Amino acid sequence: MSELTMNKAKGQINIVLNSKTVNHLVKDERNDWFDGEEHQALRNIQKELDQLIGLDHVKKIVKEVYAWLYINRMRKENGLKVNRQALHMIFKGNPGTGKTTVARLLGKLFFEMNVLSKGHFIEAERADLVGEYIGHTANKTRDLIKKARGGILFIDEAYSLARGGEKDFGKEAIDTLVKGMEDYCDDLVVILAGYPKEMDYFLSLNPGLPSRFPLTIEFPDYTVEELVQIAKQMLREREYEMTPEAERKLCVHLEGTLEAAGRLKFSNGRYVRNLIEKAIRKQAVRLLHEGRYDKKELMTIRDRDFVFHT
Ligand SMILES: Nc1ncnc2c1ncn2[C@@H]1O[C@H](COP(=O)(O)OP(=O)(O)OP(=O)(O)O)[C@@H](O)[C@H]1O
The missing domain is CATH 3.40.50.300 (P-loop containing nucleotide triphosphate hydrolases)
Known part of the structure; x- marks a missing residue:
């Protein structure tokens, strides 16, 4: 049995x-x-x-x-x-x-x-x-x-x-x-x-x-470290990567958001996915303005691509 x-x-x-x-x-x-x-x-x-x-x-x-x-x-x-x-x-x-x-x-x-x-x-x-x-x-x-x-x-x-x-x-x-x-x-x-x-x-x-x-x-809820890992993973899947400065900015933002909003209002992986998708759109506009279309740049999310509304 x-x-x-x-x-x-x-x-x-x-x-x-x-x-x-x-x-x-x-x-x-x-x-x-x-x-x-x-x-x-x-x-x-x-x-x-x-x-x-x-x-x-x-x-x-x-x-x-x-x-x-x-x-x-x-x-x-x-x-x-x-x-x-x-x-x-x-x-x-x-x-x-x-x-x-x-x-x-x-x-x-x-x-x-x-x-x-x-x-x-x-x-x-x-x-x-x-x-x-x-x-x-x-x-x-x-x-x-x-x-x-x-x-x-x-x-x-x-x-x-x-x-x-x-x-x-x-x-x-x-x-x-x-x-x-x-x-x-x-x-x-x-x-x-x-x-x-x-x-x-x-x-x-x-x-x-x-x-x-x-x-x-x-x-369980994810820690900030795990949320950053999830962000990196989502970017990798989409053939992007973020610069160390972008990663730091994201990390600080996540810490601040969790502190301010608390866990109840926070949607963990989905929140990160939305941030990533928004950053990808911002990067597209930036690259058009800059006229930079080389492969490396097309793959790179920079800190200015993360625009957070507080
Ligand atoms: N451990 C993880 N590693 C990588 N990505 C994750 C992880 N957990 C969640 N995600 C991503 O976060 C997003 C939300 O995940 P999912 O829809 O599975 O959550 P959920 O608990 O079902 O949410 P809800 O109850 O609000 O529907 C998805 O894009 C998913 O791929």
Whole structure:
């Protein structure tokens, strides 16, 4: 028998398997166990996972889920008992902390492992599930589940489903969702995502829900250093780089913004992406004015390309 247990406080999953060898494999900090040909599915997403800055415990959890699924498959092949694999998850984290990005990657991984038949990704919010009159909500939610079957249904700000209390149609959406999750457990992964505090409150109001989501992953806010790394990574992907002066300016700006706005209003990776895209537009205008079109200059973001409004 294999089972998945969680350490909620740390946002970590522990995988407990009867086979000692396997247990050892999971606990082992060695990183080369997935080098073999048979672990191609994990390696296919590894590159994208590696490109994510920080998120070490998220990366570790992805590997652990992979190990659990792989060993379950091996157990099945050897005629051993295998628990039903519900992979529904809760993602807790502030905006822009990588929840959507990781959910998409999991879709790919589960498809490669034949856990999901399509691996596609459907992002939904309250309005996609909740209708306006009696009977409308159940149909809307069922249609959404149908569309998501074979892939990942990612419900952002999931707590908004409970917004109107008992009389609201949100309750009907939750009930229909839970039924769909049970019915299509073998070919659908539902991920409920949102801010940590609101998610906790939402789950406390719906005591039937937590047990249906065996995995909880926490996405911490990024440090300024990580945000700068994310900026560099985004520039690299677009074939740009910033000068050391530009990097310093960005760093000072991020420190100031976090101090002034606090974490609640800050959208982490998305904020950085917006800054980068804006700087790229500013650079384009500057280069036109300067008439400089050599390759080096076309790739360079200078400090004056970062224009911040305070
Ligand atoms: N660790 C990371 N490394 C590199 N880029 C990142 C990382 N985390 C987030 N990003 C980038 O930040 C942007 C926002 O990320 P994403 O949409 O995954 O966040 P989110 O948590 O789903 O946000 P929200 O809940 O507000 O929708 C994306 O462009 C993503 O590529």
